[in-house]
Each structure stands twice: as structure tokens, then as C-alpha cells.
Amino acid sequence: MPGDLLSREEGTIVKDWGGRLPIALVYPNSYYLGMSNLGIHAIYKLLNSRKNVVCERVFWEKENREKYSPPLALESKRPLPDFTVIAFSISYELDYFAIVPILRAAGIPAYARDRDERYPLIIAGGPCIMANPAPISPFFDALCLGEAEPMVPHLLTAISQGMTARRDDLLKALTALPGVYVPTHHSGETVARQRAENLDDFPVTSAILTPETELGEMYLIEVARGCKWSCRFCLVSTAFKPMRYRSLDNLLMLAGEGLRYRKRLGLMGADVSDYPHLEKLLIRLEEMGAQFSISSLRVNRVSDRVLEALVRGGAETITLAPEAGSERLRQSIKKGVCEDDVLRSMERVAALGVPQVKLYFMIGLPQETDEDIDEIIRLTLKCKAIIEKKKSRTRITLNIAPFVPKAGTFFQKKPMAPLDVLKQRLAILEKRLSAKGISLKAESPDWSQVQAVLSRADAKAADVLASVDRVSLSAWRQAVVKSRFDADFYAHKEWCQNQRLPWGFIS
Ligand code: SF4
Numbered sequence: 001m002p003g004d005l006l007s008r009e010e011g012t013i014v015k016d017w018g019g020r021l022p023i024a025l026v027y028p029n030s031y032y033l034g035m036s037n038l039g040i041h042a043i044y045k046l047l048n049s050r051k052n053v054v055c056e057r058v059f060w061e062k063e064n065r066e067k068y069s070p071p072l073a074l075e076s077k078r079p080l081p082d083f084t085v086i087a088f089s090i091s092y093e094l095d096y097f098a099i100v101p102i103l104r105a106a107g108i109p110a111y112a113r114d115r116d117e118r119y120p121l122i123i124a125g126g127p128c129i130m131a132n133p134a135p136i137s138p139f140f141d142a143l144c145l146g147e148a149e150p151m152v153p154h155l156l157t158a159i160s161q162g163m164t165a166r167r168d169d170l171l172k173a174l175t176a177l178p179g180v181y182v183p184t185h186h187s188g189e190t191v192a193r194q195r196a197e198n199l200d201d202f203p204v205t206s207a208i209l210t211p212e213t214e215l216g217e218m219y220l221i222e223v224a225r226g227c228k229w230s231c232r233f234c235l236v237s238t239a240f241k242p243m244r245y246r247s248l249d250n251l252l253m254l255a256g257e258g259l260r261y262r263k264r265l266g267l268m269g270a271d272v273s274d275y276p277h278l279e280k281l282l283i284r285l286e287e288m289g290a291q292f293s294i295s296s297l298r299v300n301r302v303s304d305r306v307l308e309a310l311v312r313g314g315a316e317t318i319t320l321a322p323e324a325g326s327e328r329l330r331q332s333i334k335k336g337v338c339e340d341d342v343l344r345s346m347e348r349v350a351a352l353g354v355p356q357v358k359l360y361f362m363i364g365l366p367q368e369t370d371e372d373i374d375e376i377i378r379l380t381l382k383c384k385a386i387i388e389k390k391k392s393r394t395r396i397t398l399n400i401a402p403f404v405p406k407a408g409t410f411f412q413k414k415p416m417a418p419l420d421v422l423k424q425r426l427a428i429l430e431k432r433l434s435a436k437g438i439s440l441k442a443e444s445p446d447w448s449q450v451q452a453v454l455s456r457a458d459a460k461a462a463d464v465l466a467s468v469d470r471v472s473l474s475a476w477r478q479a480v481v482k483s484r485f486d487a488d489f490y491a492h493k494e495w496c497q498n499q500r501l502p503w504g505f506i507s
Contacts, residue, residue: 005031006074010261011208014075015054021160023047023055024073024083028090028098031059035213038204038220038268040089043148045207050156060098070105080106081120084163088124093454096136097471110466112141112184117167121159130193130239132407134502135454135461137183141171145506146179146194149202190507199225200250209261219258223251224269232333232410233403236270248277252284264291273301282309300341311352318349321360325375332367339379346383350392357396363425364403364417373425377432398440400429402448406455407503413495416452419445446473452491458502460485
């Protein structure tokens with residue numbers, strides 16, 4: 001209920017529409033998930049910081065999905081066609097399934113070719129789009145290949161000037177902007193991905209505080225963008241190159257702001273452990289009376305003082321991501337972590353009595369064998385033995401994700417493992433580890449296969465997405481057959497060196 005949600009929010013921006021460019025910021029999933037996504041907060045704040053813009057949020061809730069009811073903007077309760085621009089922010093490939101239903105429920109044709117200036121301009125951005133926009137490109141007038149901060153000013157100027165013109169003229173104007181990909185007007189030229197040079201120029205924090213979301217008790221602050229490591233499967237390290245940090249002064253200023261709303265700060269980034277002033281930052285935050293959590297940590301990279309500060313700061317869970325059980329496989333994925341690092345980290349975490357350690361592993365990595373699964377079990381049990389020896393209260397849980405080849409990564413041409421192999425290896429892990437009292441959470445191999453298809457697919461996948469009538473595996477598979485789409489090629493085939501890449505035009 002929009003009214004209920006708004007009444008529990010702090011920081012909502014409600015603007016008068018008069019004379020302003022109205023933009024609907026669409027998160028194609030629920031409010032609960034969307035409001036834990038720092039990207040949504042950042043874009044909401046960035047767009048509303050412009051005097052001539054009014055930006056309102058739109059979510060796609062279970063009720064909308066089940067009844068195909070048109071989503072309304074949270075702030076004004078207006079339907080999507082009332083807006084001049086509809087901007088999708090998409091983080092995960094599986095959210096592609098919501099694009100067509102949202103547009104159709106709003107009475108807007110799903111394909112860009114069927115729309116003209118009578119309809120809102122429909123654009124999108126997000127990490128998976130920066131990597132490979134092809135599978136959803138037929139639905140959008142323009143796609144933003146890069147970070148929003150440097151792109152938004154140019155986009156807004158072009159849109160403000162061109163909204164009254166013919167749609168074709170506006171789209172032609174958009175093709176001239178750095179990082180903007182206009183599928184209907186693209187003639188194969190390179191599009192350069194855009195990035196913010198200096199994070200301090202763009203504060204990225206919680207814009208709206210609400211208890212109705214997973215990280216609702218925290219004020220989120222972006223510490224770093226990108227990752228200096230180059231794990232060969234990882235999208236973050238390639239899409240957000242180069243690694244950038246905020247200055248210590250900037251972070252302390254943002255923390256001071258955040259502490260007005262929440263006692264607990266969430267320090268966000270793919271690689272916060274390598275932040276050069278981490279120790280100083282945490283000490284200063286403690287002095288300011290803050291509690292804090294870090295979104296991801298390479299425990300082997302942080303000092304005992306940092307770990308102790310984190311535990312004092314209320315960290316309940318520490319995540320370790322060996323990704324593979326054997327040294328050989330970890331080296332082949334360039335994880336940069338050896339077994340000793342994992343065991344030493346476990347000793348430190350157990351000694352501090354951190355309530356939970358999550359171990360992240362992938363299965364189906366290139367070159368993986370059955371022995372590598374045995375190695376995951378062996379390493380996990382070694383970790384458990386350390387906890388038992390220290391008589392620590394620490395509890396281990398395993399998170400298992402199938403390897404999915406991602407566009408733009410070193411492994412982009414590698415195949416995803418066959419489903420039966422993944423399921424068999426998962427069953428072995430579940431059986432042998434649950435017998436030792438270790439709980440395991442795994443991503444579905446079937447849905448990971450869909451994700452793999454959408455990660456590497458070209459524009460033909462759009463027809464499949466457009467003919468999925470409800471989000472289920474059977475509906476997807478029926479649509480694949482109906483559209484004569486070769487899903488196997490995109491998920492499970494090793495691509496040769498000269499394979500033409502659907503995202504090959506992005507530099
Ligand atoms: S350390 Fe994590 S974020 Fe960095 S490249 Fe490796 S998997 Fe990606």
C-alpha cells in the first residue's frame with residue numbers, strides 16, 4: 001500500500017509537477033528489495049537534486065505480478081503514462097522478466113519500434129545492462145552504458161530539449177551522447193562506458209530511511225566502487241573499472257549525516273577491505289558512537305584491529321569467499337586467496353566469537369572436477385574443526401552459486417556446466433555437509449541457467465521474454481521452444497575465440 005509505505009519513510013521527496021520534467025524511476029521488483037539497493041537511492045537523489053526534475057519511484061509488487069495491475073508511482077500515485085520519462089534501474093538479469101509486464105500493464109507497447117512521441121521515453125541502466133544490453137535492447141529507446149553520475153546531466157539536457165520534437169529526432173540526439181546506446185539508431189559504432197571520476201563529487205548514501213526493507217536498520221554509505229582484484233568470473237571487477245575510493249573526510253562527513261537517522265552504518269562496496277584508511281575510518285566511527293557493518297570483506301586483508309572494531313561495532317556475520325575448494329581451481333579463477341588465508345581468517349573470526357561465518361563457493365567453474373567438490377567439503381570441515389577447537393559460538397553456513405559466464409569477464413566465452421552435473425554436485429555437498437551439521441543455501445541451477453542465457457544473449461532473447469506469460473521455469477522453457485531460440489548455445493556452449501559478441505560494441 002503506497003500510503004502505508006510512505007508514512008513509514010523519512011527522506012521522501014515530494015515535488016510539485018508544475019513546469020518540471022517528470023521521471024518515473026522503476027525498480028522491476030518489490031519495494032522491499034528495491035529499497036535495500038543503494039543504486040536506487042543514489043539515482044533518486046541525483047535526479048531530484050535537479051530543480052527542473054521530479055523523480056518518483058515505481059515498484060513491481062507481487063499483487064501487480066499476479067493481477068497485471070498497472071503500477072503507480074509511490075509519491076503521486078500517478079500511472080506510468082503520465083510521466084515524460086520512464087527510467088528502469090535493473091541490477092539482475094532475472095528482473096528482465098518484469099519489463100514487458102510492467103509496460104503492458106501500463107498500456108505502453110513493449111517494443112520501442114511500436115512507440116512514438118505519444119508515449120514516455122523509456123530508458124534503462126544498471127550493472128547487467130552495462131555488461132550486455134542486447135537481450136532487452138528492443139524494449140528500450142535508450143540504454144545507459146555506464147555510471148549515472150556523469151551521464152545524467154547530458155541526458156536531461158537532451159531530453160528537455162527534445163521531448164516536444166518527433167521521437168526519431170530525439171533518439172538521434174541521444175545517440176550523440178557519451179555512453180548512450182540507442183538500439184533503433186545504432187549502426188555498430190563503439191559506445192564508451194562512462195564512469196564517475198571522483199566519488200567525493202557524488203554522495204551515495206541512503207536517501208530514504210524505512211523499516212520496510214532488509215537493511216532498514218542501517219544508513220548505507222558507499223565507500224568504494226569497483227574492485228582491485230580480478231577474479232575471472234566477476235562482473236564487478238570489469239564493469240566498474242577502475243577501483244575508486246571516497247576520501248576519509250568525505251566518508252566521515254556522510255557518516256555524521258547518517259548518524260542523525262540511524263545508529264548503525266552499512267559501509268558498502270565490493271572491496272571495502274582494501275580501503276586504504278579502513279582502520280582510521282572505523283576508529284573515528286567508533287568515536288562518533290556509530291555501530292557499523294561492512295558489505296564484503298576479504299578477512300585476510302584486514303588487521304586484527306579492524307576485525308575487533310567490526311565486532312565491537314556489532315557485526316553479526318563475516319563473509320569469506322574462497323569460491324573454490326582446491327588450490328588449483330582458486331588459482332585458475334585468480335581468486336588471490338589460498339587455503340592458509342581462509343584457515344587463518346577462520347581462526348581470527350572464531351577467536352572473536354563472531355556469531356556467523358558465511359562461506360561462499362561456486363560450483364561448475366571451468367576445469368572443475370568431482371575432486372574439487374570433495375575439496376570444498378574438506379575445507380569446510382577444516383573450518384568447522386577450528387571453531388570446535390576454539391570452543392567458539394561461531395556458526396558456519398555455506399552459500400553455493402553455480403558459475404554463470406558474464407559478458408565482459410575473462411570467462412565470458414566459457415560454458416556454464418550442464419544442469420545434471422550441477423545438481424549432482426550440489427546433492428553431494430548437501431548430503432555430506434548436512435550430515436556434519438552445516439547448513440547450506442544454494443542458488444537454483446535451473447534459474448542460474450536462465451541467468452546464463454540472459455547474460456550472453458543477443459536481441460533475439462527479447463522475443464522470448466516478451467512471450468513469457470508468467471514468471472516460471474516452465475513458462476520460460478515453453479517460450480524458448482515457441483520462439484525457436486537456441487538457449488543452449490548461450491548458456492552451455494564454449495564460444496570460439498572469434499565468436500561475435502552481442503556486447504562487442506562496448507568499450
Ligand atoms: S574480490 Fe569479489 S568483487 Fe573483487 S573481483 Fe573477486 S569476486 Fe569480484
